[in-house]
Amino acid sequence: xxxxLIELIxxxxxxxxxxxxxxxxxxxxxxxxxxxxxxxxxLRDSPQVSMDMLTDLTAVDFPEREPRFEIVAHFYSLTxxxxxxxxxxxxxxxxxxxxxESLCEFWASANWLERECFDLFGVxxxxxxxxRRILLYPEFEGHPLRKDYPADKIQPLIAxxxxxxxxxxxxxxxxxxxxxxxxxxAQARHDTxxxxxx
Amino acid sequence: MEPLDQELDxxxxxxxxxxxxxxxxxxHPAMHGTVRCVMELSGEIIExxxxxxxxxxxxxxxxxxxxxxxxxxxxxxxxxxxxxxxNNVAFALACEKMLGVTVPERCQWxxxxxxxxxxxxxxxxxxxxxxxxxxxxxxxxxxxxxxEMIWDLLEEETGARLTHSFGRVGGMASPPTDNLKDNARAxxxxxxxxxxxxxxxxxxxxxxxxxxxxxxVISQADAISLGWTGPCLRATGVAYxxxxxxxxxxxxxxxxxxxxxxxxxxxxxxxxxxxxMRQSARIIEQACQRMADKGPVNIDDxxxxxxxxxxxxxxxxxxIQHFKIVMEGLKLPAGEVYAYTEGGNGELxxxxxxxxxxxxxxxxxxxxxFLITAGLERIITGAMMADVVPSFGSLNMIGGxxxx
Numbered sequence: 001x002x003x004x005l006i007e008l009i010x011x012x013x014x015x016x017x018x019x020x021x022x023x024x025x026x027x028x029x030x031x032x033x034x035x036x037x038x039x040x041x042x043l044r045d046s047p048q049v050s051m052d053m054l055t056d057l058t059a060v061d062f063p064e065r066e067p068r069f070e071i072v073a074h075f076y077s078l079t080x081x082x083x084x085x086x087x088x089x090x091x092x093x094x095x096x097x098x099x100x101e102s103l104c105e106f107w108a109s110a111n112w113l114e115r116e117c118f119d120l121f122g123v124x125x126x127x128x129x130x131x132r133r134i135l136l137y138p139e140f141e142g143h144p145l146r147k148d149y150p151a152d153k154i155q156p157l158i159a160x161x162x163x164x165x166x167x168x169x170x171x172x173x174x175x176x177x178x179x180x181x182x183x184x185x186a187q188a189r190h191d192t193x194x195x196x197x198x
Numbered sequence: 199m200e201p202l203d204q205e206l207d208x209x210x211x212x213x214x215x216x217x218x219x220x221x222x223x224x225x226h227p228a229m230h231g232t233v234r235c236v237m238e239l240s241g242e243i244i245e246x247x248x249x250x251x252x253x254x255x256x257x258x259x260x261x262x263x264x265x266x267x268x269x270x271x272x273x274x275x276x277x278x279x280x281x282x283x284x285n286n287v288a289f290a291l292a293c294e295k296m297l298g299v300t301v302p303e304r305c306q307w308x309x310x311x312x313x314x315x316x317x318x319x320x321x322x323x324x325x326x327x328x329x330x331x332x333x334x335x336x337x338x339x340x341x342x343x344x345x346e347m348i349w350d351l352l353e354e355e356t357g358a359r360l361t362h363s364f365g366r367v368g369g370m371a372s373p374p375t376d377n378l379k380d381n382a383r384a385x386x387x388x389x390x391x392x393x394x395x396x397x398x399x400x401x402x403x404x405x406x407x408x409x410x411x412x413x414x415v416i417s418q419a420d421a422i423s424l425g426w427t428g429p430c431l432r433a434t435g436v437a438y439x440x441x442x443x444x445x446x447x448x449x450x451x452x453x454x455x456x457x458x459x460x461x462x463x464x465x466x467x468x469x470x471x472x473x474x475m476r477q478s479a480r481i482i483e484q485a486c487q488r489m490a491d492k493g494p495v496n497i498d499d500x501x502x503x504x505x506x507x508x509x510x511x512x513x514x515x516x517x518i519q520h521f522k523i524v525m526e527g528l529k530l531p532a533g534e535v536y537a538y539t540e541g542g543n544g545e546l547x548x549x550x551x552x553x554x555x556x557x558x559x560x561x562x563x564x565x566x567x568f569l570i571t572a573g574l575e576r577i578i579t580g581a582m583m584a585d586v587v588p589s590f591g592s593l594n595m596i597g598g599x600x601x602x
Contacts, residue, residue: 151257
């Protein structure tokens with residue numbers, strides 16, 4: 001069954017399939033970036049495949065490769081009971097121009113999964129209806145799951161948000177509060193001083 | 199006495215209103231402390247809602263990339279802190295799938311027993327909290343008391359009430375205690391009686407039923423498209439359970455049913471969880487019968503399993519083996535794997551990428567809660583403000599898993 005799934009995709013998208021394997025029993029197809037959305041549409045609509053559930057979508061960062069990010073989606077078909085992992089590659093070595101078509105119009109689950117992927121990796125999903133950060137706050141600098149983001153990096157203090165029409169204002173200024181007792185590195189103090197100047 | 203509103207004409211009373219922005223959470227207890235809903239209300243009707251998660255984000259996946267594979271276990275404990283044993287087992291299974299090894303039968307039964315107990319504690323928490331949020335405090339106390347018994351049992355087995363860190367690649371941290379079966383039977387017996395009592399107490403309660411029936415309804419198609427799994431999906435009538443659909447451990451040999459609902463409302467989700475506790479009790483009983491009292495728990499592979507302490511302290515081979523596993527970490531073969539199990543809230547998947555060194559290259563947890571919480575917006579838009587509490591409660595959002 002499972003082999004047939006890979007063959008089906010190879011038959012219809014032969015030129016776009018970069019590689020395929022069934023390591024540890026997980027059927028995997030890597031497609032070119034331009035075919036990402038079309039293959040996804042095929043997976044959902046083809047009666048022989050009918051992947052009705054997008055169970056997971058994430059990315060993996062390989063900074064030394066040229067299309068740097070691997071976008072990994074896992075599909076499951078409730079009706080047919082088979083699974084498939086679909087991958088594509090995007091982004092240059094700097095991590096810029098990492099763009100991929102959104103799958104939101106096919107599966108509702110893509111909405112939050114893609115937002116998370118954008119948040120943590122900085123991969124932009126084109127035509128996503130609401131591409132905002134989801135797990136982190138808007139002022140967060142960088143994308144933490146990239147390999148070049150140091151795990152112990154300290155984020156700068158964020159300024160008080162200037163939101164109109166809110167009568168209640170917190171009784172502290174820009175440079176007070178929000179320290180959480182962890183901003184003790186010399187670097188962080190330095191950053192804080194900068195933000196005070198601004 | 200005449201009703202007070204008899205003479206009132208609705209049209210006359212209608213006043214020009216503009217939508218009100220209401221911010222619920224993240225510190226609101228009904229939002230379980232980690233979710234914020236920004237709602238646009240028209241009267242009491244929610245017109246738009248923006249569900250914001252991430253208040254409990256701790257960088258789980260980033261932290262996993264810093265240690266060894268074994269050092270991930272404490273982190274997965276803290277993902278679902280109501281049923282950590284299920285996460286432990288799921289992660290161990292993912293690593294074992296990558297290594298191509300299977301743990302001995304006794305360990306598989308052991309994992310099933312502990313896992314089903316953890317699933318019961320998960321469902322007890324959810325249903326109990328749901329009842330409490332609707333004003334029924336007694337069932338909550340009963341269920342939390344029953345949950346405490348599960349945690350006592352798990353403490354006896356693992357040494358920790360909650361964050362067990364008990365799973366290991368290729369086995370468990372220690373073999374089952376001699377009292378495991380007796381204790382498990384006693385606990386399940388007590389839980390079954392609690393479930394019966396809770397049913398009697400709540401299912402005849404008009405207030406409770408009115409607040410759940412027909413509230414928070416989601417269609418089958420929507421639930422599937424949103425990637426819902428577990429009790430929330432089964433409440434819509436889809437009998438998808440990983441334990442049945444692609445059995446792992448010994449689930450294929452066990453006799454149990456997958457309870458499903460019909461309408462996909464809060465009441466169905468509540469009932470599916472109650473029914474699942476009964477099924478878990480059946481599974482535990484069967485597993486107790488079939489688990490051998492003696493035999494190995496860990497696989498016999500010195501590259502994966504730490505040697506016994508006597509060998510570490512008395513033989514040079516044992517010392518070296520211990521040193522290599524602890525300092526260098528397990529060497530999982532280069533490649534990628536996606537392993538999935540049935541967690542307390544649905545399909546709990548681990549997508550692991552290994553580069554062949556002892557450190558994980560990427561650990562991706564596929565949290566059932568994250569996608570279920572994504573559906574909150576859909577089920578409360580157009581509902582009344584007061585329906586948010588039962589709707590959200592019935593989803594059983596676990597902050598640690600949703601935000602990681």
